[in-house]
Amino acid sequence: MKKIIIDTDPGVDDALALLYVLSLPKEFEIQLISLTFGNISLKQCFCNAYTILNTIRKLGLPGPGADGCRFKTLPLALGQDRPLFHEQRVDAAHFHGGDGLGGNHSSHGHLTPSDWETIFRDPAAAADSANETNRPFKLLARPAYEEILSVLESEEPQSVTIVAIGPLGNIAKAAMTNPAGFSRVKEVVVMGGAISRPGNANPFAEFNTFADPEAAAIVFALTNPQQSLAIPPGLPRFNMATFREMGPVKVTLLPLDVTERHYISQNEWEESCRGSELADWVRMMTAAYFSSSQVVGETADQHKAFFHDALCVWYTLHADTDSSFKRKIMDLRVETVGQWTRGMCCVDRRPVNIIPESMKSASEWLDPGLWMDSSLGNAVGVLDETPGRREWVASFCQALWRTDSTER
Ligand SMILES: [Ca+2]
Numbered sequence: 001m002k003k004i005i006i007d008t009d010p011g012v013d014d015a016l017a018l019l020y021v022l023s024l025p026k027e028f029e030i031q032l033i034s035l036t037f038g039n040i041s042l043k044q045c046f047c048n049a050y051t052i053l054n055t056i057r058k059l060g061l062p063g064p065g066a067d068g069c070r071f072k073t074l075p076l077a078l079g080q081d082r083p084l085f086h087e088q089r090v091d092a093a094h095f096h097g098g099d100g101l102g103g104n105h106s107s108h109g110h111l112t113p114s115d116w117e118t119i120f121r122d123p124a125a126a127a128d129s130a131n132e133t134n135r136p137f138k139l140l141a142r143p144a145y146e147e148i149l150s151v152l153e154s155e156e157p158q159s160v161t162i163v164a165i166g167p168l169g170n171i172a173k174a175a176m177t178n179p180a181g182f183s184r185v186k187e188v189v190v191m192g193g194a195i196s197r198p199g200n201a202n203p204f205a206e207f208n209t210f211a212d213p214e215a216a217a218i219v220f221a222l223t224n225p226q227q228s229l230a231i232p233p234g235l236p237r238f239n240m241a242t243f244r245e246m247g248p249v250k251v252t253l254l255p256l257d258v259t260e261r262h263y264i265s266q267n268e269w270e271e272s273c274r275g276s277e278l279a280d281w282v283r284m285m286t287a288a289y290f291s292s293s294q295v296v297g298e299t300a301d302q303h304k305a306f307f308h309d310a311l312c313v314w315y316t317l318h319a320d321t322d323s324s325f326k327r328k329i330m331d332l333r334v335e336t337v338g339q340w341t342r343g344m345c346c347v348d349r350r351p352v353n354i355i356p357e358s359m360k361s362a363s364e365w366l367d368p369g370l371w372m373d374s375s376l377g378n379a380v381g382v383l384d385e386t387p388g389r390r391e392w393v394a395s396f397c398q399a400l401w402r403t404d405s406t407e408r
Contacts, residue, residue, distance in 0.1 A: 009038025009166030034144035040100030079144025080169035205343030266303035331377030
């Protein structure tokens with residue numbers, strides 16, 4: 001049983017990631033769902049999370065492991081409503097629909113709980129309310145970063161994985177607040193970044209790193225506690241000494257390079273996602289997502305979508321036991337001040353060029369940014385190899401809908 005915290009900004013592919021986790025109740029134990037702004041505002045993300053959990057509870061899960069499993073009330077905490085160090089917020093409503101769930105609240109309004117706004121307006125009162133037994137979640141009173149730390153401190157060290165599928169503000173804030181407590185985490189699995197592919201938020205940046213680049217830079221910097229070289233200039237320093245004692249944090253990144261390789265075709269999806277009221281609801285939600293992903297000139301049988309966040313769940317499920325999932329360690333740094341490149345994942349692409357020992361004292365001049373000394377930068381594990389796209393589609397569809405619709 002894997003203990004996980006899901007940090008999310010629901011979001012269509014976040015909804016699929018949640019469905020995937022919930023359809024495997026014998027494999028995953030959810031310690032916390034922490035919410036952040038991202039695809040849409042925090043307020044709407046809360047509405048979406050509530051609706052997703054409520055719908056799954058109401059309509060029931062079709063997953064093979066879900067037979068006979070009662071829906072358990074899940075702990076949920078509210079987090080960042082904006083980037084850590086900026087007022088300005090971006091969203092991806094153009095991609096996920098104005099409500100972040102592909103128009104689901106209009107098409108299936110009866111599944112949107114009527115009290116969501118009241119709860120959001122006064123979460124403290126809602127956390128105390130006797131009515132909470134009727135909800136699919138228990139709303140926790142403290143902000144997400146505190147609840148994340150509380151889980152990490154109450155569980156055995158190295159036993160809880162954080163699956164971070166939104167902008168990284170909650171995670172970075174937890175790490176900055178209590179580095180020792182945070183370093184008890186087993187692994188942080190992050191959906192984010194674009195390394196050798198174009199971005200999807202600007203030409204260079206993936207949406208999650210673009211939405212809060214400083215937070216991403218801080219989380220990536222946790223992989224190398226020797227110094228704070230990769231922390232963006234001007235940010236409050238936090239006590240890296242603690243990380244020096246505890247060792248680096250294991251961060252695994254699933255950038256667009258890997259998530260886009262694991263696409264699902266519209267045919268595969270529609271063949272699989274059927275046969276239940278829940279499937280009808282999900283199909284409606286993903287219809288707009290497929291349309292947004294459509295490339296000009298594509299024919300109907302070529303339509304495909306990338307369920308980025310759900311792929312993080314697949315990795316988390318198999319990471320410990322399946323050696324065909326391979327990570328490559330990279331010194332990835334996030335651009336936080338560029339006029340056109342904000343949120344870009346920077347990599348040193350120069351041919352290997354080690355500074356001779358005799359010139360080391362001049363290395364800052366010879367190599368601004370000190371990219372050539374592998375002990376000084378970040379050491380992010382980038383998911384590089386998996387069992388393959390077909391295996392992903394088969395595994396995902398089988399868990400959710402008990403079908404295998406991979407195109408032969
Ligand atoms: Ca997301």
